[in-house]
Amino acid sequence: MIHCNSLVIIPNGSIADMMNVIVSARVLCEYHKIHLLVIWEHDDYTYQDFFYDPLRIVHKNFLSGKNYVYNPEIDPSTLLKHVQFTQDSETYLVLETRQEIVDTSIPFRQYITQRHIIYTTLIHEHVSGVVVGQMGLYDIPDHFVPEFCDEIQQKDSNTTKMQDVSFGIENNEYTDYLKLLVCSKAKVLVCSGQVTDRLAVYVSNIFMIPLLCLETESFRDIPTVTAKSSSYPKPYEYICNPIPLHMITDNVTL
Secondary structure, eight states, X not given: OEEESEEEEEEOSSHHHHHHHHHHHHHHHHHHTOEEEEOOOOSSOOGGGTBOSSOEXXXXXGGTTSEEEEOTTSOHHHHHTTEEEOTTOOEEXXXXXXXXXXOTTSOHHHHHHHHXXXXXXXXXXXXXXXXXXXXXXXXXXXXXXXXXXXXXXXXXXXXEEGGGOOOSSOOSHHHHHHHHHHHTTOSOEEEOSSSXXXXXXXXXXXXXXXXXXXXXXXXXXXXXXXXXXXXXXXXXXXXXXXXXXXXXXXXXXX
8 A cells, every 4th residue: 555645736638628637636635635737738728817716737747756656657546545644654646548537435425515615616716817817708598508509500599509609819728728627617517519519528527517419429438327218209319418416316426
């Protein structure tokens, strides 16, 4: 068993991926009452471009001369099974990943609830002024129901096609992340395309908004709960994470 007293994460992937890693790591650290440090290595954006909160950002040279455990070849969830967090240790656990960090010792219900609370707090209390200004360029309608589709379709009166959401800046992963934040205000998400939109899955997964979709194949690599529902007409047969908490039993795992 490896004894560690702090967690250092190196999130990879897109901005949305990196933020998911950070939020999942925060759940882990709060649960085990340990310190969290983040090595943010995005080429174009800093963490403070999005949020101003007390998250401790360090550089890789922070680990120089310190005791740490780091093996990027081992899946973080597997490595965590061999780690015990204790204040008596002087060893850092370093995890590098683009997937949410899943600690199976944390009850599933507690994990998804705390993840939602942390992300919602970030948006309500710590969003940078620049992001607030960019989001303000899009007028969110009442009963916001964004639709993610593979091709331009005739607009329904109660949905907004995500292709039409524009922030007046170049379309890139920064724009995608702004769309994710905007969609956090939605009542329900709709995927009418043949392939479930990954951004829609992120929004549903993080902000606990029901996602009605055609099929589930495209998000099997994302920790999620999926239920086939008879409450909605075809073709929207599936509800992606989340389903109501009272329907989740304690033996459900990620």
